[in-house]
Every structure is written in structure tokens, then in C-alpha cells.
Amino acid sequence: MSIKTALWRFIDAMIQDAPDWRGVYVLWSRGRPLAVGHARGGKDSIRSRLLAHYSRAASAGMAEVTHYSWEICANPQRREAQLVEELGLARRTLPSAPSRNIMPAKTAWAARESS
Numbered sequence: 190m191s192i193k194t195a196l197w198r199f200i201d202a203m204i205q206d207a208p209d210w211r212g213v214y215v216l217w218s219r220g221r222p223l224a225v226g227h228a229r230g231g232k233d234s235i236r237s238r239l240l241a242h243y244s245r246a247a248s249a250g251m252a253e254v255t256h257y258s259w260e261i262c263a264n265p266q267r268r269e270a271q272l273v274e275e276l277g278l279a280r281r282t283l284p285s286a287p288s289r290n291i292m293p294a295k296t297a298w299a300a301r302e303s304s
Contacts, residue, residue: 191275196220196256204243204257207236212261213268214239215276218253222276227265235259 192215197203199216207214211230216223228238239259245251262268272278 192258192260192272194258194260196258199239199243199246199254199257201243204236204239207234207239207257207259208261209234209236210261211235211265212259213265213272214257214259215272216242216254217256217258219255222278223250223254225269225272225276225278227269229265235261 192213196217197207211228211233212235213225213227214235215225226238226242228235239257242251242254246254260268
């Protein structure tokens, strides 16, 4: 079961309305999924994850993000793995630099910032 929520524009005003809950999110570029990430809850919410990505919107890879979608769920890590498979995104070993989840948009990637 793929993610079944609306696509929201990847702009600050829309991200401010994202849920402050645990769950998963997908970053999109013109209808094509680029990345799946999860938020564990508490201070690590869907909104906080999206805002962290948005703060680097001009970075390599992030510049192509046009929309996002989200889903609240009980087990975000498991749901993230399901979505990666369902959306056909390849898992990659991410570099250990602080911006390790920002990969070139020309390849499929799964975004995750540890918290």
C-alpha cells in the first residue's frame, strides 16, 4: 500500500502545516519520488524533519524537491522501509558528513537524518 496522501508544495508556509507527530514523509520532484524519511516522534516530528530538509533547499539534491507528502503511523521505520520498496527507491550507503542525507537528485535516494 503506497502512500495515499496529497502532495503539498515544498515551501515554508506549507511545511509549517505538516503534522507535529511521528510518521513518514516522501520528498517529490515534479511527481517523481526522490526520498523517503521517517520521524520517530517527540521533537523528531514530520514537520521538524521537513523543516530541516527545507533549511538546505538550495543544496545539491534538495534543489529539485518540489513537493512532499506524509503519513502518520505507529512504526515509522518499518513504514519507511515499505515505502522505499513500493516506490522503487534504492537504498544507498550515505556518507558520514553532516549533510549525509543529501544525495544528488539524479539518482534515487532515501533521506534520513538521525536524531
